[in-house]
Amino acid sequence: MSQYVFKMPDLGEGTVDAEIVAWHTKPGDVVSEDQLIVEVMTDKAAVEVPAPVSGRVVSITGTPGDKVAVGSPLIVFEVGEVSAVGGAAHAASAAAAAPAAVVAAAVPGPDAPVPAARSGRVMASPANRRRAREAGIDLSTVAGSGPGGRIVRGDLESAEGHSLPPNGSKITAERSAETGANIAGAAHAGAPHAGGSPETLEIKVIGVRRLIAERMSEAKRNIPHFAYVEEVDVTELEALRQHLNVSRAADAASMSYLPLVVMALARVLESFPQCNVLYDAARGVLVRHRDVHVGIATQTPDGLKVPVLRNAQSLSLWEVAAEIRRLAVRARGNKATREELVGSTITVTSLGKLGGIASTPIINAPEVAIIGLNKAVERPVVHHGAVVVRRIMNLSSSFDHRFVDGYDAAAMIQALKELLEHPATIFIPKVKSK
Numbered sequence: 001m002s003q004y005v006f007k008m009p010d011l012g013e014g015t016v017d018a019e020i021v022a023w024h025t026k027p028g029d030v031v032s033e034d035q036l037i038v039e040v041m042t043d044k045a046a047v048e049v050p051a052p053v054s055g056r057v058v059s060i061t062g063t064p065g066d067k068v069a070v071g072s073p074l075i076v077f078e079v080g081e082v083s084a085v086g087g088a089a090h091a092a093s094a095a096a097a098a099p100a101a102v103v104a105a106a107v108p109g110p111d112a113p114v115p116a117a118r119s120g121r122v123m124a125s126p127a128n129r130r131r132a133r134e135a136g137i138d139l140s141t142v143a144g145s146g147p148g149g150r151i152v153r154g155d156l157e158s159a160e161g162h163s164l165p166p167n168g169s170k171i172t173a174e175r176s177a178e179t180g181a182n183i184a185g186a187a188h189a190g191a192p193h194a195g196g197s198p199e200t201l202e203i204k205v206i207g208v209r210r211l212i213a214e215r216m217s218e219a220k221r222n223i224p225h226f227a228y229v230e231e232v233d234v235t236e237l238e239a240l241r242q243h244l245n246v247s248r249a250a251d252a253a254s255m256s257y258l259p260l261v262v263m264a265l266a267r268v269l270e271s272f273p274q275c276n277v278l279y280d281a282a283r284g285v286l287v288r289h290r291d292v293h294v295g296i297a298t299q300t301p302d303g304l305k306v307p308v309l310r311n312a313q314s315l316s317l318w319e320v321a322a323e324i325r326r327l328a329v330r331a332r333g334n335k336a337t338r339e340e341l342v343g344s345t346i347t348v349t350s351l352g353k354l355g356g357i358a359s360t361p362i363i364n365a366p367e368v369a370i371i372g373l374n375k376a377v378e379r380p381v382v383h384h385g386a387v388v389v390r391r392i393m394n395l396s397s398s399f400d401h402r403f404v405d406g407y408d409a410a411a412m413i414q415a416l417k418e419l420l421e422h423p424a425t426i427f428i429p430k431v432k433s434k
Helices: 081-097 126-135 153-160 207-222 235-247 257-268 317-332 406-421 423-427
Strands: 002-007 017-023 036-041 045-050 055-060 067-069 073-079 170-174 225-233 277-280 285-288 294-296 298-300 303-305 346-350 369-373 377-383 386-400
Touching: 017 207, 036 073, 036 207, 126 153, 207 303, 225 406, 235 257, 235 386, 235 406, 235 423, 257 294, 257 317, 257 346, 257 369, 257 406, 257 423, 294 317, 298 317, 369 406, 386 406, 406 423
Parallel strands: 294 346, 346 369
Antiparallel strands: 002 073, 017 036, 017 067, 036 045, 045 170, 055 073, 225 386, 277 285, 298 303, 369 386, 377 386
């Protein structure tokens, strides 16, 4: 028997440490290769890490909330000699194929034997067999480079011709530091602290909730928010919405206010490009975008996520509705990819029936504007000189006052209000001046 020291993986992009979110094993447990052992998180990724080898857990490093430096021992296994070598080969293969991926730093026993020649039996871990099956690869045609001819990740990559999920680790979500998109990750808001008392419960702020807290604090600390609230008469918009739902195709997503607002917003930004901007603080540069990539703030069991509806200006209303629905389902199911969670240029947030009268949404940095939809309610208002019942909804917006003047912010919301109160105009092409 020998010991296999699994070190904190290098997650790339300058990562120096990772936070322990949850352990799925403990000293004394016997685990199988590719079994989930720990969930970790950096400022850029939440990662489920599997066991690189089969064996008994000798020790683990850190408790949920602790940070472990990259390259430091994370977990120690007691394994057989062949398993130790196999783990080393597995890590080396992953490192060669994907240097920025999740790679184990293995320390096998000093007396590990030289790998034997490949036998006629196909040798591969359950995870690699699953990868091969999903990729349509016949393992009997793959030459294994691991101990005893064992098929490792790099062999499958060579056979398939492109990269597979790194080392069996599941990167559940990743956000770009440049775009500041919200992080999706493991559903661990915190764990009870050993302290506390019978009358209280101390919950350690870790994982996704910690990252959300840090980002919200950073946004409020660094961005001078300018809030602007305007009420919108959505009576005609509601009539259009109901008509569209009655006549929609059986497989079409139900029409809510959100797709209509996104369509109107895309039109408005043609005249207010200074609000479709990202601020690159490191370079002191405002990056103005022609395309409108709308972040759709979505509440999930794991916390707030912001999947991105790309090129809203080029989509039809039903395409916008379908894409919003698709992104929400993937975000809530923790299946959204990195590409679906980064790159927004402006964000729309809605609390639906819990929308309240007004709100002060926090800007999704490095964007410079966010539009919030409040609850739509029927109430008496003066309309054309008479008191009538109309459906009213407030728009609560926030702007980065460093780059968006109050006049421009108000003018943009007034233009959005105009389109929403006369929804037919949303779909009329803008007349270009000669």
